[in-house]
Amino acid sequence: MHGRVKVKTTAQQEEEKKKEREKKLKIYVAARDACFAKRKEGIKDEEALELTQQLLSSNPDFATLWNQRREILMHLETIKDEDEMQKIYESELHFLESCLKVNPKSYGSWFHRGWVSARLPRPNWVRELSLCDRCLSLDDRNFHCWDYRRMVVKMSGVPVEKELEFTDRLIGSNFSNYSSWHYRSTLLPLLHPESPDPKSSGDPPSSQAHSHRVCEEQLLKEYELVQNAFFTDPNDQSAWFYYRWLLGRADREEMISCVYVSRDEERVVVGFSRPVNAQSSGLLLVLDGQPLRVDWRSVHPRFKHSPVWICHLPPGTISDITNEHNLTVHWSERPTQRDCALYTGRTESWCRDSATDQELFRSELSVEKTSVLQSELQSCNQLQELEPLNKWCLLTIILLMRALDPLRYEKETLAHFETLKEVDPMRSAYYSDLCSKFMIENTILKMEYAEVRVFSISDKNLTTLCHLDQLVLVTHINLSSNQLHRLPLQFAMLQCLEVLEADSNLIENLEGLYHLPNLEEVLLRNNKISTLTDLQPLASCPKLKHLDLRGNPVTLSDGIEAEIKALLPSVTKLLL
Numbered sequence: 001m002h003g004r005v006k007v008k009t010t011a012q013q014e015e016e017k018k019k020e021r022e023k024k025l026k027i028y029v030a031a032r033d034a035c036f037a038k039r040k041e042g043i044k045d046e047e048a049l050e051l052t053q054q055l056l057s058s059n060p061d062f063a064t065l066w067n068q069r070r071e072i073l074m075h076l077e078t079i080k081d082e083d084e085m086q087k088i089y090e091s092e093l094h095f096l097e098s099c100l101k102v103n104p105k106s107y108g109s110w111f112h113r114g115w116v117s118a119r120l121p122r123p124n125w126v127r128e129l130s131l132c133d134r135c136l137s138l139d140d141r142n143f144h145c146w147d148y149r150r151m152v153v154k155m156s157g158v159p160v161e162k163e164l165e166f167t168d169r170l171i172g173s174n175f176s177n178y179s180s181w182h183y184r185s186t187l188l189p190l191l192h193p194e195s196p197d198p199k200s201s202g203d204p205p206s207s208q209a210h211s212h213r214v215c216e217e218q219l220l221k222e223y224e225l226v227q228n229a230f231f232t233d234p235n236d237q238s239a240w241f242y243y244r245w246l247l248g249r250a251d252r253e254e255m256i257s258c259v260y261v262s263r264d265e266e267r268v269v270v271g272f273s274r275p276v277n278a279q280s281s282g283l284l285l286v287l288d289g290q291p292l293r294v295d296w297r298s299v300h301p302r303f304k305h306s307p308v309w310i311c312h313l314p315p316g317t318i319s320d321i322t323n324e325h326n327l328t329v330h331w332s333e334r335p336t337q338r339d340c341a342l343y344t345g346r347t348e349s350w351c352r353d354s355a356t357d358q359e360l361f362r363s364e365l366s367v368e369k370t371s372v373l374q375s376e377l378q379s380c381n382q383l384q385e386l387e388p389l390n391k392w393c394l395l396t397i398i399l400l401m402r403a404l405d406p407l408r409y410e411k412e413t414l415a416h417f418e419t420l421k422e423v424d425p426m427r428s429a430y431y432s433d434l435c436s437k438f439m440i441e442n443t444i445l446k447m448e449y450a451e452v453r454v455f456s457i458s459d460k461n462l463t464t465l466c467h468l469d470q471l472v473l474v475t476h477i478n479l480s481s482n483q484l485h486r487l488p489l490q491f492a493m494l495q496c497l498e499v500l501e502a503d504s505n506l507i508e509n510l511e512g513l514y515h516l517p518n519l520e521e522v523l524l525r526n527n528k529i530s531t532l533t534d535l536q537p538l539a540s541c542p543k544l545k546h547l548d549l550r551g552n553p554v555t556l557s558d559g560i561e562a563e564i565k566a567l568l569p570s571v572t573k574l575l576l
Contacts, residue, residue, distance in 0.1 A: 001455060005280055005504060006037075008145070008266065009459040028055065028058070028059075031051050031055050031205055032052055032055060033051055034051055035055065035065060035068060036438040037046065038051070038152065039071075041287050044071060044072045044075040044076075045060050045072075046076075048068070048072055049069065049072050049073075052065045052066075052068055052069045052072070053069075053095055056069070056095075056099060056108075057095075057098060057099065057102070058102070060099035060100075060102055060106040060108055060109045061103065061106055061107065061108055062108070063107075063108050066108045066111070066112050069112070070112070070115060073088070073089075073092070073116075073119075076088060077119075082121045083121075083499065085121060086120065086121045086122055089116050089120045089339070090120075090301075091123075091291050092112075092116050093113065093116060093117075093120075096109055096112060096113045096116070097131070100113075100135070100392045104135060104138065104142060104144075104145075105139075105142055105144055106144070106441065107144065107347075109146070110144040110148050111163075113148060113374045114148055114151050115371045117151075117152070117155070118151075118155065123154065123155070123156075123350065124544070125152055125156035125158075128148075128152045128156075129149070129152055129153075129156070129158070130171060132145055132148060132152065135237070136149075136170070139576075140170060140174060140177045140179060140180065141177070141179050142161075142179075142445060143179060144385065146179050146183065147393065150183075160187055160190050160191045161191060163183070163187055164184065164187050164188070164191060167180045167181075167183055167184040167187065168521040169367055171184070171229070172223075175228075175229040175233055175236060175238065175239055176233065176236045176238050177238065177243075178237075178238040178241070181238050181239065181241065181242040182242075184242070185242065185245050188214045188218060188222070189213060189214055192214050192215045192216070192217070192218035193213070193215060194213035194214060194215050194216075195215060195249055214246075216368070216369055219246060219369070219508065220368070220369065220372050221576075222246055223243075223246065223372060225377055226239050226242055226243045226246065227376065227379060229242075229381075230243065230383070230392070230396075231383060232333050234383060234387045234390050234393060235387075235390065235392070237392060240392035240393075240395075240396060243396055244396070244399060247267045247396075247399050247400065247403055247426065248346060250326075252273045252274070253273060254271075254272075254273055254274060254334050254336075255272070255273050255331075255334065255336050255353065256270060256271070256272060256329055256331055256336055256337070256338040256353075257271045257272060257282075257307075257352060258270070258271035258338075258350065258351070258352040258353065258354040258473065259271075259327070259329050259338045259350060259351050259352075260319070260340075260342040260348070260349075260350040260473060260495065260496065261325075261327055261340055261342050261348060261349050261350065262347070262348045262350060262516070263318050263319055263321060263342065263346070263348065264319075264347055264348075265312070265517055266286065266312060266313040266314075266315065266316075266317055266318055266319055267310060267311070267312050267313070267517070268294075268310070268311050268312075268313065268327065268329070269308065269309070269310050269472060269495045269496075270283065270308070270309050270310075270311075270329050270338075271307055271308050271352075271469060271493075272307045272308075272309075272331075273307070273353075274307060275303075275305040275306050275307050276305060276306070276307070276309075276333070277305050278296040278306075278309040279296055281331065281332070282330075282331065282332030282333050283296055283309065283329065283330070283331055283332075284329070284331075284332065285311065285327070285329055285330075286327070286328040286330065287313070287317065287318070287325060287326075287327050288325055288326055288327075289326075292313065292314070292317075294311040294312070294313065295312075296309045296310070296311050297310055297311070298310075299492040299493050299495065299515070299527065300489050300492045300512075300514055300515075302489060303489070306493075307469040307493070308472060308493040310495065318342060318449055321344070321345060321346075321347065322344060322345075323344065324341070324342065324343055324344045325341070325342040326339065326341050326342075327339070327340045327341075327342065328340075338351060339351065350473055352375065352473065356573045361402075361406065361441045361445070363443075370404065373400055373403055374404065376395065376400055377404065379398040380393055380396055380397045380400060381397065389423045389554075390423075391420055391423055391424045391427075394416050394419055394420050394423070395420065397416060398413050398416050398417070398438075401413055402438065406438065406441060406442055406445065407442055407445060407446070410442055413435075413438060414439075417431055417432075417434075417435040429463070430465075432461070432463040432483075433463050433464045435461075436460075436461075436462040436463050436464045436465075436466070437464070437466050437467075439457065439460050439462065440457060440462070440465070440466055440467055441467060443455065443456075443457045444471075445469060451475050453473055453475045453476070453496070454475070454476045454477075454478075455471055455474045455476070455477045455478070456476075456477070456478040457478065457479060457482075458478050458479065458480040458481050458482065458501070459480070459481040459482070460482060460542065461482060461483055462479065462482035462483060462484055463482075463483045463484070463485075464484075465479075465484065465487070465488060465490070465491070466490075467491040468488075468491060468493045468494060469490070469493050471493065471494050472493060472494065472495055473496050474494055474496060474497060475496050475497060475498045475499070475518070476497075476498060476499045476501075477497060477499070477500055477501070478501040479500075479505065480501050480502060480503040480505070480523075481502065481503070481504045481505075482504075482505050483505065483506060484502070484505040484506060484507055485506045485507060485508055485509070486507060486508060486509035486510075486511070486512075487502070487506075487507060487509065487510050487511065487512040487513060487529075488511070488512050489511055489512050490512060491512025491513060491514075492512050492513075492514040492515065492516065494516060495516065495517065495518075496518055497516050497518060497519050498518050498519060498520050498521065499519075499520065499521045500513075500521065500522045500523065501523045502522075502523065502524055502527070502535065503523050503525040503526055503527075503548075504525070504526045504527075505526075505527050506527065506528050507524060507527040507528060507529065508527075508528045508529060508534065509534065510524075510529070510534060510535065510536075510537045510538060511537055512537070513537045513540075513541060514537050514538045514540050515537055515541070516540075516541045517541075517542065517543065518543060518545055519541040519543060520543050520544060520545050520546065521544075521545065521546040521547075522538065522544065522546070522547050522548070523546075523548045524547075524548060524549055524554075525548050525549070525550045525551050525575075526550070526551035526552070527552050528552065528553065529549065529552040529553065529554045530552070530553040530554050531557075532554065532557075532560070532563050532564065532567060534554065535554070535564065535567060535568070536567070538567075538568055539567055539568060542570065544568060544570050544571055545570060545571060545572050545573060546571070546572070546573040547564075547568065547571050547573070547574050547575070548575040549574075549575065549576055550575050550576060555576040560576065561574065561576055564576075
């Protein structure tokens with residue numbers, strides 16, 4: 001047996017490892033306690049700096065120690081000159097590199113590096129950019145490094161062109177680099193902004209905010225780049241997400257989109273192109289040349305920002321039907337106004353933005369862009385033939401059809417949504433909601449063309465409601481035979497609504513039927529309303545006369561008819 005190496009048993013090896021861990025833990029705890037004791041006593045010397053370094057070298061995610069370290073460094077700044085602090089901070093940067101080797105995605109290490117770099121008397125930004133390049137070459141999705149790089153670029157004044165070239169290199173070597181695609185989306189609007197149109201906003205060019213959209217010429221070039229990416233790897237989502245960003249429509253011009261005036265209620269309803277806080281954004285009402293002091297309220301108490309606001313005029317101001325009035329709403333936050341005339345013999349009047357479908361739900365397309373998008377659609381259709389179950393391709397085809405002509409491609413869009421639900425069942429609810437959104441948009445467009453105040457979208461398998469701010473003037477809405485579970489708070493924007501048909505849905509909640517002043521008839525047959533509390537919002541509708549609740553669980557409750565009549569005394573026709 002002589003000469004043979006003695007091999008320790010597994011139990012012996014585990015015991016030795018345990019003792020070694022206990023020894024390291026004892027040293028670690030002692031150093032930690034020493035750090036905390038120094039901090040408690042307010043001691044900010046170099047020994048405390050050494051102790052925190054000892055601990056952070058093995059555990060760079062100890063946030064309290066980074067805080068203590070910054071306190072010590074700020075104290076040293078008060079007692080040392082600039083050259084000494086330059087050396088201390090340079091040493092700190094070297095120490096941080098060792099921490100990043102332990103954990104390249106340490107929140108504390110990257111934040112501290114940014115803090116140190118910002119305080120360094122003579123920073124070496126070229127070295128910091130080089131560090132970012134090395135880190136991203138190891139992990140191109142390290143978002144901590146990306147955040148730090150953006151800070152370095154901003155502090156050092158690196159030209160946007162250089163950073164765009166940097167994304168070119170990363171994307172060229174790896175199309176699946178989501179972070180590079182995202183970074184590219186932030187750089188392009190800075191380097192190739194969409195030209196502002198002074199006529200559209202009323203502002204001189206110098207006063208307009210920087211456009212966050214990309215000019216069309218560059219946009220068309222980006223289509224070619226991203227197409228190469230998803231044809232190379234159709235199943236990688238990075239390029240598809242970027243493509244969706246390219247297809248995103250421009251924001252609508254900020255403006256007053258609608259004004260409605262009612263003599264009977266002496267009420268003014270104002271609609272905006274985006275949610276605003278009218279109480280703080282300088283909304284002024286002028287009647288027959290005289291400013292009026294009015295209190296603006298949103299359509300629901302929960303909305304601090306809303307696209308629809310209401311005010312009541314002083315009694316007798318416009319109630320005489322023999323008088324004509326001119327009303328102007330001024331929005332001082334934007335240099336815009338909207339005039340509305342209330343003629344003799346009219347009980348109501350309105351004026352509204354005659355927005356086209358491009359302005360409402362998609363970007364306005366030039367002839368060149370239409371041509372390019374048509375070509376893109378053909379390419380995606382070819383890819384879809386090769387990859388019939390690729391969900392990213394199907395969804396992008398839908399978005400291209402929306403950008404080109406939503407009404408023309410409505411049938412194809414619905415068919416593609418059904419395919420999406422089959423190939424990606426985990427996201428079927430998302431696809432149903434997105435399809436509902438597009439169907440509502442199409443119905444609004446058709447209603448706009450016909451200039452009617454009736455909105456009918458029954459039997460379309462709707463799962464959600466949206467764009468209700470576009471329906472301020474609607475008097476009759478039909479949502480029957482869909483898959484709706486609730487009438488959301490935004491439903492309160494339908495301030496002219498008189499008749500609501502919502503039979504044969506799955507509605508359990510009526511919270512959106514809040515203070516609808518003209519609502520007279522509500523048809524809710526065959527839904528899921530189960531308690532008297534669910535009907536409570538209807539009590540705020542003063543003109544409600546006809547209510548149909550047949551086929552709802554609430555009708556099975558004992559004495560429910562008397563309870564509903566007590567809750568809704570204005571109802572004269574109740575069907576249970």
